[in-house]
Amino acid sequence: MTPDNLIPALRDIVGAAHVLTGDACIEFETDWRQRVRGKAYCVVRPACTAEVAKVMRACAQAGVSIVPQGGNTGLVEGSVPNADGEQIILSLRRMQAVRAIDLANMTVTVEAGCVLQSLQEAVHEAGLLFPLSLGAEGSCTIGGNLATNAGGTQVVRYGNARELCLGLEVVLADGQVWEGLQGLRKDNTGYDLRNLFIGSEGTLGIITAATLRLYPQPAAQLTAWAAVPSLEAATALLALSHRHLSSALTGFEVMNQGALKLVDAHYPHLRVPMWRETMWCVLLEASDSESEAHARARFEHLLQTAMEDDIVTDAIIAENIRQAHDLWHIRESITLAQAAEGLNIKHDVSVPISRIPEFVAQTDAQLQALAPGVRLINFGHLGDGNLHYNMQAPAGADAAAFIAAHEAAISDAVYQAVHRFGGSISAEHGIGALKRDKLPHYKTPVALQLMRTIKQALDPQCLLNPGRVLAAEPTQ
Template sequence: MANPPSDALLSDLQTLLGPRGFSRDPADLEPWLTDWRGRYRGVARALLSPSTVAEVQAIVGRCADSGVGLVPQGGNTSMVGGATPPAGGEALLLSLRRMSSIRSVSESDNMLVAEAGVVLSRVHEAAQGIGRRFPLSLAAKGSATVGGLVSTNAGGTQVLRFGPMRSLVLGLEAVLPDGSLYEELSALRKDNRGYDLRQLLVGAEGTLGIVTAASLRLVASPGSSAVAWAGLESPEAALTLLRRLEARTGDAVESFELVPANALDLVLRRIAGTRAPLAAPHAWNVLIEAVAPHGAAPAAETLQDALVEAVEQGLVLDAAIATSQAQAEALWRLRESVSEAERLDGPALKHDISVPVSAMPRFIEEARTAVERRFPGARVIAFGHLGDGNVHFNVQAPSGAAADRWLEEEGSAASSMVYDMVIAASGSISAEHGIGQMKREVFLRTSPPARLDAQRAIKQALDPLGIMNPGKLFD
């Protein structure tokens, strides 16, 4: 259990960081005390904003000496309350947003080194500046930071081809719980010197150290790209389409996003300026993005030929391919606006889950039927990254019901039901959002004992005082 910060410690940190790096002003702290969804609210006596690695080390060292907790924050876009301080005020907020330099970009190494506070959109721009790209994207790219992406092992819409953040991190720089510096930003592609501490820190949600910089893998920019929207009759048809596209186009398909009719309807009703992509509605839809290298046939031609064939075979009911960048962005907006449309429609139970890819179509249909049968009037919206077995399985309150009251009375039972079905299907209760504080109870309930024992041992070995992001993952 972390200790509350003393006045002496706060005075010491204020002297260390100066007026730009230290604040106790309630107006400065207010935006960072509540999570993105507004479900959790914490208390902190100060906001610490270091600008150098040395300052981070000094902060951690002083807090370790005093046994005071630190909650690292980037863009504060956590979906599970992972960056919200505890309600008891025993931890200080540590913002990495002032550490926002891109230290280097290398064509030869296909690598970019960015500090923790760099937002994802800037990483994209820097990579494009040398004719490369960073192949991870998500709706919060304008606010999500490198440190947060690393610490949560972020996924996004291109995992199908390139994997999550874990597969794109070549090296890390991080301050460990005793204030020492782990510095492994080298461009080495092979390194077998014992345990991989880099991968241990990726996805640790700030509970094992503070990520200050990362070396990120870049890939070649495509010669062309194409975005299409297709209507289908079932998730099973969608997975069949994906496998046929892969067989027809190789690894050209980078994104394959499943969108049910009820999710699309919600976006069209709640998000201004959106339009239906096809002439008639369909029970299920997929958003597809494919690329082609320089010198190859345009991606649009290849994707169109494959979709025409799928329509002729009856697998696809209708499809449209964007003919301009504006149209492509409009199609992507439909997919990326689902979460926002849900939020505008009212509170809902959010489940970021994964099961084996082959089992996902059946899981979606059976789990949706089971939940809606047990909780009459409840509405399941299951959408997302079908190709890598990860969907957002969300449950909305019945129409006309008092949503907050329904969630309070039925939410725990409904979520437990979803998670139990996920575990029964050999899946995971958290595919890309992490555990944070929202999923801690179900994480402890559903994880195998050996897994929990090993993770607790790692936490105890690296952070024996429990000062790194207290209240997350474990008690």
């Protein structure tokens, strides 16, 4: 097999209609943020795991690298090819089947190309809950969620994608298939291969299916919106929520005034509450196994206590599902409002919750001095210590020119601050190509060497998503 006869071989495997070339590849070649455009040798769309394995074997024989792609909703430039036109995009979108729902074992086995929202709906119809929830759930896929260890809005209760996965089916770099779909909660038989592939961003193997953990549907789910005077008050409210609600607390999101101002400006019909009167707002969600009345009583007692302690200055509890949806829609619209406002700088970081107020105060001041007038758009999953710590150009400024002049220095300042506070430069988005060259500054040499050893062992030809996560050579 040589690169010259690879495309005919791929057509024999998946069918001619599912090997795309030329302009037909365009929609697969640009990242979600529209900041990076690659060039694919071709796009291959297999329909099953056996076809993925055959494609991988053909590419291995030809020495051609593969970029696995699901919904292409990633934010770190990890799912599009480079510009040399020599990489194949392996799109898993045709592999959408929900293979089985096991009611007694409370698991679902699903193919990698299944859209997250479709899985949520299928499981809901069966009377159960798959709790992974994020803004891109209408287009992101399960394979991508696992490859990046996606987080979302309910991590505080259910954990990241890793905690929700009990088994995987993975095609390796040489075309072998690891069949590890057992839905076991206990399996102490050696190295944890499943967790090795989760979060590896397609650099160690291609996830083709997964067995996922399910939960009972709650009897009631309530949402509240609270105004807090400071980020310190928000963290105090989180601690109080844990004490009052315990495991019933399923979501705890924080949004600063700058983020909500953008939503109000671009989506005024959403009627953002309270944002003009306070610097921070919190969105809380609680699930209850008893009844809505029980859930509401607990929520009301929590918020009353918080007001008496001067932690919350004002609050509302959604009266119905529509109102709850509207409040969540505001939170989920922040990213879209940033895009509508213009080019921006994104950071997905985590810091120990107890240190977040100090981190934000110090870093905000540093960035204002570094880039006067920069607009700080801070929001995220305070319940698990994850902030989307973003920046917008000064109002009226040329956004492209501002980013060209300041992005490198701003990102370095943010990452250095995160490191000082004992945090991580990537909480849930991954590393991809965007943060690849930053990683050696924030991982120990031992950790990096272990990662390279694993990569070499599983992908000695470096055919799986090369140039993502790890640089080809150690950065000096």
